[in-house]
Amino acid sequence: MKRFLPLALALLAAAALAKGVTLSGAGATFPYPLYAKYFSVYHKLTGVRVNYQSIGSGGGIRQLFSGTVHFGASDAPLADAKLAEFERKFGTAVVHVPTALGAVVPIYNLPGVREPVRFSGPVLADIFLGKIRKWNDPALAALNPGVKLPPLPITVVRRSDGSGTTYIWTEYLAKVSPEWKEKVGAGKSVAWPTGLGGKGNEGVAGLVRQTPGAIGYAELVYAVQNKIAYGAVQNRAGRFVRADLASLRAAAELDDFPADARVSLTDTPAAEGYPIASFTWILVYRDLDKNRAVKSAAEAKALAELLDWIVHDGQHYNEALHYAALPEVAVHATEANLKALRYRGEPLLGE
Amino acid sequence: MRDKIYGQLGDRVFTAGLVLLGLAVMLIAGLMAWELGAGGWEAFRSFGFWGFVRGSAWNAVAEQFGAWPFLLGTLITSAAALALAFLPALAAAIAVAEYAPRWLAEAVAYLIDLLAALPSVVYGLWGIFVLVPLVRDHLEQPLFLWSAEHAPALMGVLGPPTGIGMLSAVLVLALMIVPYASSLARDAIRLVPRAQREAMYALGATRWEVVRRVVLPYARGGIFAGVILALARAIGETMAVTMLIGNSGQLPYSVFGPAATMASVIANEFAEAEGGLQLSSLLAVGFLLMLLSLAVNLVADFILRRMSVGEGRK
Numbered sequence: 001m002k003r004f005l006p007l008a009l010a011l012l013a014a015a016a017l018a019k020g021v022t023l024s025g026a027g028a029t030f031p032y033p034l035y036a037k038y039f040s041v042y043h044k045l046t047g048v049r050v051n052y053q054s055i056g057s058g059g060g061i062r063q064l065f066s067g068t069v070h071f072g073a074s075d076a077p078l079a080d081a082k083l084a085e086f087e088r089k090f091g092t093a094v095v096h097v098p099t100a101l102g103a104v105v106p107i108y109n110l111p112g113v114r115e116p117v118r119f120s121g122p123v124l125a126d127i128f129l130g131k132i133r134k135w136n137d138p139a140l141a142a143l144n145p146g147v148k149l150p151p152l153p154i155t156v157v158r159r160s161d162g163s164g165t166t167y168i169w170t171e172y173l174a175k176v177s178p179e180w181k182e183k184v185g186a187g188k189s190v191a192w193p194t195g196l197g198g199k200g201n202e203g204v205a206g207l208v209r210q211t212p213g214a215i216g217y218a219e220l221v222y223a224v225q226n227k228i229a230y231g232a233v234q235n236r237a238g239r240f241v242r243a244d245l246a247s248l249r250a251a252a253e254l255d256d257f258p259a260d261a262r263v264s265l266t267d268t269p270a271a272e273g274y275p276i277a278s279f280t281w282i283l284v285y286r287d288l289d290k291n292r293a294v295k296s297a298a299e300a301k302a303l304a305e306l307l308d309w310i311v312h313d314g315q316h317y318n319e320a321l322h323y324a325a326l327p328e329v330a331v332h333a334t335e336a337n338l339k340a341l342r343y344r345g346e347p348l349l350g351e
Numbered sequence: 352m353r354d355k356i357y358g359q360l361g362d363r364v365f366t367a368g369l370v371l372l373g374l375a376v377m378l379i380a381g382l383m384a385w386e387l388g389a390g391g392w393e394a395f396r397s398f399g400f401w402g403f404v405r406g407s408a409w410n411a412v413a414e415q416f417g418a419w420p421f422l423l424g425t426l427i428t429s430a431a432a433l434a435l436a437f438l439p440a441l442a443a444a445i446a447v448a449e450y451a452p453r454w455l456a457e458a459v460a461y462l463i464d465l466l467a468a469l470p471s472v473v474y475g476l477w478g479i480f481v482l483v484p485l486v487r488d489h490l491e492q493p494l495f496l497w498s499a500e501h502a503p504a505l506m507g508v509l510g511p512p513t514g515i516g517m518l519s520a521v522l523v524l525a526l527m528i529v530p531y532a533s534s535l536a537r538d539a540i541r542l543v544p545r546a547q548r549e550a551m552y553a554l555g556a557t558r559w560e561v562v563r564r565v566v567l568p569y570a571r572g573g574i575f576a577g578v579i580l581a582l583a584r585a586i587g588e589t590m591a592v593t594m595l596i597g598n599s600g601q602l603p604y605s606v607f608g609p610a611a612t613m614a615s616v617i618a619n620e621f622a623e624a625e626g627g628l629q630l631s632s633l634l635a636v637g638f639l640l641m642l643l644s645l646a647v648n649l650v651a652d653f654i655l656r657r658m659s660v661g662e663g664r665k
Binding site: 155 | 408409410411412413479480483484511513514515516593594597598599600601609611615618619620622623624625626629630
């Protein structure tokens, strides 16, 4: 036994040296359970360690800009102005790598109503603008024939913290309601015309559960796991769709998928698609040597291979955790973007 | 040998260590103020210092920022909480120090101190699950319905009776600061010299007269110090308030309706601020919060100097 010990130690040391690459990332909290799964599986497969801090999309973008992480993660794509600022500052582009699809659903607390309530985009906008104030409003009643909506006052609940969820929600409302676009607009935190603010998905869900007549919004994963009632939303094709993995994937089947993968899926034209869906992205520098956090070609290569694994093999882990997998079009666009990743001008992924 | 140990070298090292630690505290406070001020500089430059302080729009989409709703929210909630908490805290302190039998006094004092040790998130949870439904069903809704029938003008002042809002936040905040005001008051009351009380009793005073004429005037410095500590705690309290206040910076505020404070807006928006004017404005709010705390402490110090009696006044 004693004879083997030095040998074993030497082997371990060699293994540690060979697999010593550690990558770090920071950003969105929404995909954190999924990323934790990816990174633990990937560590077992290749030995590459990934430290991911789920500090919020904004924090992830800040860290990416200051060059303290290998990759950032965000629920919203970078705005054009932000991209231009990045290119001016670092002389390279940001590559958006979509990893999964999520949905935001309207959640509510209506005692005595069993069937899922149906909403349309303009009605949701009017509720969140404070224009529709009662559950038995004619506009809501017209969408829900046969459902006995109580004459309760509507209490609007929304996120008080900045969040990607709010971005997706408000971006959708801005698309379907000109008044919302003009008065409030889309953003991770907006000037809400009405309502109570709760911190985080759990804050919003807590307030909705506590308040009869409340309506709020939360991520699909959160609503499903916590068994909160959520409604169906009418999509552009006129169908009422209740969010699930199939309707999420359908929402992303776009004919004209943009090459940079920065695409908004809200108000999707797809007939079966759920209208309040979005990708979540990992963000990296295209020229990885421009990122101060990337210390060597080996690290850059490990990062590129990790991303390649996530958009292919990693996708199998999505659905078990209630995230929809990427549609074929998104994978194709991303493959091309990943091939463009370079370190000192050398491409990192072979053909 | 003794001289060597207690002599010059040891003394000097000790003094140097103390001075260094003292200076470090000052340095850290100065650095924090500097960092917040420098980070908020962009916001102050864009809107002007008073423009930022008095501005009531907070809109990250339009990049318009003003701290007034949050400043107002902080001032109202902490002042109201202090007003609510002061008399109960003082009463508890007097009861523990003067009236209660020893075993009861110790138990009550221990429980009050325990209140201070509870994490604020626990207060927040208790508020959401216990206080909010109670306040909503038995206080806000009856009052609101009554005002709808008898005094419609009052409805705007009361605001929507959802239970989440200013009133619940103030109630929980008041509960949270009672121990701070109470323990300092208790200690101050216990420090009142025996001779003073006995002299008063010798003159034939009742227990109440002794408390009113001797104990309270003598201890008022300590009582006031507790009040200030409680106020500072209320101004800075973040978690419980964020969970209960409804987080809406829409002016005008109402009694039941949602509001927001400086600490709550920072806690809410910092993580997702991508930089630029929003981040700068949040840091500027932090800077104002620091100024507010400084102002409270300076005023308190001034008053404390004027009102302290006995040993303090020479």
